[in-house]
Amino acid sequence: APIPPPPVQRWRRRVRSEYMRLRQLKRLKKAEEVKAVFVSNRVKIEKQTSILNGEWSNLRIQSVPLSSSDGPAATKKMCTVESGFPGFKVQAVAMRPLSTVTGIPFMYSWSPLQHNFMVEDETFLHNIPYMGDEVLEQDEAFLEELIDNYDGVHGDREGGFISDEIFKELVEALNQYSDHEDENEEEAATAAPTEKKEAERAIRRSSTEGKIPSDKIFTAIASMFPYKGTMEELKEKYKDLLEPPSLVKLPPLCTPNVDGPFAKSVQREQSLHSFHTLFCRRCFKYDCFLHPFHATPNVYKRKSKEIRMETDPCGADCFLLQKGAKEFVDQNMLRSQRFRKRRRHQLQQQQQRPASASCPGPSGFAEESKDGESDHETTSSSDGNSRCQTPTKLRPVDDEAEQPASCAAEWSGAEESLFRVLHGTYFNNFCSIARLIGTKNCKEVYTFAVKEALIHRVPLEDGGILPQKKKRKHRQAAALLTASALSIPDNSSNQVYNYQPCDHPDHPCDSTCPCVITQNFCEKFCQCEDECQNRFPGCRCKTQCNTKQCPCYLAVRECDPDLCMTCGAAEHWDSKVVSCKNCSIQRGLKKHLLLAPSDVAGWGTFIKEPVQKNEFISEYCGELISQEEADRRGRIYDKYMSSFLFNLNNDFVVDATRKGNKIRFANHSVNPNCYAKVVMVNGDHRIGIFAKRSIMQGEELFFDYRYSQADALKYVGIEREVDMS
């Protein structure tokens, strides 16, 4: 029998072979995935192609019949292929010259966009820019410098890198091994009775799931991959890796679907949490492309006059006809008013606390209820599990079975949640609440409300204590946060800073207000009062708002449809003709542009319709990137001699390289027919391209890249560095 190698070496060999096997598997798996994606893409492309072909066949255009234009002379010319082997005939085919097609300029692919799109900084270089086939010395130096700017290059540590996933699989695979090996060893050494072994193995097998494998494995791995740490560290890591799967399955902060069968009875803020946090009040969208953080609703600003009380009973069975109902309602009205006042106070208090300042909305409510009802605080459960309130309310909703007949009817979790949500809006207007809930009548709602009012003092959610943050896989907004926070406004220079809605409930907008510091007006998105001194009042124009008579035009702002009510900016949503000429960017009233090879260089933008002087032509759209990112990207673009960077303000740059619209092809000229202007459009800086003179149909568009009307905006990488020194 061959002498078995020493265990350590044997283990090392095993580790290596297992590792190789796993990597191989991974590669295959990845290849399969890629193949599957490729195939599905192919299908998509084929579908699209057949659609396009169908369209083409409807165009009454025939394709060129082959070789018809060649004539007899051309067909006579034969192309032959000879092989040196005997028995193979010379193959010949008539030559068919194809007609030349005029070449078009070079273009990198890009995605169409009609609105700016904010992207995060890229700390990893996605690919090493291609500098031509010959790598020149200066290029090499440039590349080295470039890579230094980034944390790394994508796919750098491919070889020898052992990911957590592979590590775990490796340990598991080796664990199987070890059983078997131990067996063999023992067999060889002691030749113990086999039955015992079988039993032992069975036990071991069953226990492998939870058991930590032997140290031998970790020692072997540690010796193979020394940079991954010692044996103990690896063991710890493995233990950690065993943990998470259970957590992943049930995200802790996810409120169950209200329409789903597992809806739970939760507090109002929790029900609305996703909607509140993800909704962008500026874009009216959830998780918008432009604004990294969204302020949660400013609850205390809600117009109170709107909440009208229905004093008339809604029907014969209305709760108002019940005894004591009116009194209850009135009493609660008072209470809710007090309640709102107190909440405001609480919010202010809370703002002073740095920990919760970042997320004022959802925590505000919860804290209020906690602090406001402090006498009952002792009863509130402090452990994290309190989310699911009582076991009875966890029972699945059965809509069909639930009949409104039983007055003391069982309330499903969804209904209870809905009641709390609506109660925050409609207060004691139980008729409306009942109508909106749909499955309960107002009497039932009333009874529940009475019960709630009592329960209200008893256990409350403290879900708000942990600041809930909507998390997304592989996405971090931190980079953006720092980017915008870093710009320290300098009052002395004529700079333009990005607008951020201000939120400082404890004091009015004074010199400490971020809007004031950045020399921006407060917008409707700010949390300050409508009467704030720093608010822009809008215009009262009755004309076109295209002269400096219009305060909006003078302030290089587009008319705000919620402020300027007389100029027409707030009307005629469906027509392209608006009396106000100062709202073209927000409405996207661009001109039809065409793409053709430029008379100057590369591609050019051409206008299809004639325009008057100072008329809006198009918005210069692209990715919104930080100045730092622009510096990094600009270095590559400068090398390519083609840059689509456009400075927006001191914090951000518009980069139309990857995403943009057709105006990105407009070339630079010192004697242009267009000019660019950065305009404040409803809180966002946007770049408008306007006609410098009247432009005729079919003319190519040019604008001066360097000097836009807003002089403060500087060309990335050139003037800015000078400015800093």
Next chain:
Amino acid sequence: MAPHRHGPSAGGHPVTPGGAGGARANGLYPPSSSSSDSKKPNMQVVQADHELFLQAFEKPTQIYRFLRTRNLIAPIFLHRTLTYMSHRNSRKKAKRKSSKVDNLLFRVEKMQGDQEMHGLASNLQLTFTGFFHKSGQPSQDCENEQTSVSLEVLLVKVCHKKRKDVSCPVKQVPAGKKQVPLNPDLTSPSGAGHFGSFPSLLVPSSEFETSNSYTVKSYSLLFRVSAGKRPYGIQNEFYLCCQRYKRRSSPLREDGENTLVAQMTVFDKNRRLQLLDGDYEVSMQELTQQCPLNNMRATWETILDTKHMPPLKAFCDGPTLRFTLRWTSEVCDGSTAPVAKPLATRNSDANRESSGPTDRKPLHAAVKETINSDKVHTRAREHVPAEPRPKLRIFYQFQYNNNSRQQTEARDDLHCPWCTLNCRKLYSLLKHLKLSHPRFVFNYVPHPKGAKIEVSINESYDGSYAGNPQDVHGQPGFAFSRNGPVKRAAVTHVLVCRPKRSKPSLSEFLECEDGERQRLRSYVGGLNRLYFRSDSCVPRPPQEMDVDSEDERDPDWLKEKTAKQIEDFTDVNEGEKEIMKLWNLHVMKHGFIADHQMNEACLLFTELHCAHLVRQNLRRNFLLHLVSMHDFNLVNTRTIDQAMARLEAAAHGDKQPAEEDEAEEEDEWETAEEFQMETDQEPSESEDPNRWQESQSRVLN
């Protein structure tokens, strides 16, 4: 002046128009080398200089020569339509303004009526002033015996051919014989004053009526003068031919008398009146054997060629007969002659006839007309400096070899040297040069004798193709493989352009500054390119030109992206995700920008998606969404109520087959709209329309 390598070196001899090198003619002065004061230069230097000169100007000149010829054959535009050439246009705008189609008919009818009147109601009165023959006739002769010649007037009627006739039947009706004074002294008061003393003759109107069975094709007057023993004779046109064929045994031929003959057409073949009231002088010709008029197809041109005497010379010394022609309605009274207006077609016809029997009247008319038009133009362009009419000399100074050398040529007229176009005004000439010959740069310099025009090569001439781009870029498979009518790319040339024109002034041709050059943008704009799709760089077929790919606010990738972004959240439940995705797509599609649009946005969302919401069981999530919007102070409770009610209605409708939902839903929406419109419309119709519009816009907003 225009350089041409192979042209004859010396200018000055007449060249037929249209031939190459024609500009050398027409009074251009031969180039004077370099500067006028230079002494006799070396021959070689001159040659080298000329070589340089040719190098610079030959190519563009050849091109413009070619274009000139092409434009003559197939004109692209007429010069007279150009604003600065408007004086070439003889038509008056005033006339055009009042013109109507009906007037055309009226005019023709009136014309015919006139003719009829002439033909039927008027007599032709001829009063002979005298017979003049200077050179051939010794004055002594006339003194002793011949103070007069005998004149015979015949009215020749050429009738329509009848079937049996070989040629046109001709009838000669003697109108009368008169003694006409020979070489009377018209300057003497005795001769000039007595109009009535001259012999006169009347052709009655009845003669011009259709006679016998023959319809008369044309009438002409034949004057035959016989003077003693020296017979003259000539006859014109087919009359003579006919005569020679038919009346071989003519007595006037046989008796060997000297007979002079002339013929004038009174009514031509189309029964147009050719002779109007006026004084006429007719050149008489000898009827000789050498007369080549035996050819049936002889025309005035061939006759002209055979004459050894130029036509005008005939009037100077040839035998001529002067008479006054008058159409009178009454026999005795000459003053009441009908005033016949010259007809529109008359001028050209008269010109054609003028070589033979020449009348004076049209000449007068032409002169008058030019005077009139000149008046008009001087009035229209008061700012044009009045050009010295008599002698305007234009010096062309050619600058070449980097403006280091120059040659000067001068010419006396205002013809364009490249296209021989008569511009007639200095301003027009300059404007024409500038606009039609952009390969050169022309600068005007005032000159005491007229004008100096500096000519140099336009270095920045843009000769780019301005035609249909589809032809150049030749998309294979498009132009030649049409299957039925196919939309072509529209090529725009601005044909009607009314730019703000400054008052014409010669100063605009002075050496221009840079700022001015900018103004001279080409007026041929338009979409004369091949455009490409921005997504695929594929050429755009013409039928796609009106489609703007940027009209959609939500490109597909962005829709996918927003859905994916929301899907990526780990702590948002499926119901919330679904609502958020739907709402995002809704907002992206409609591009809402104002807070106060949100109420409507929510209602519209409900309308569009309620079936989907019901089907996907998203009712409560939607309610949460609405309440959240309310928390953001974007919608009011009424909107929540309305939206939920709409959803409720859809849910109850859902008990019926779910498939029909969407169609049903749309119907409902439409009817709802209609209903709204109707209710708004009803009260308004009785009231004023403004109210109605207001209410309309309220509905739309």
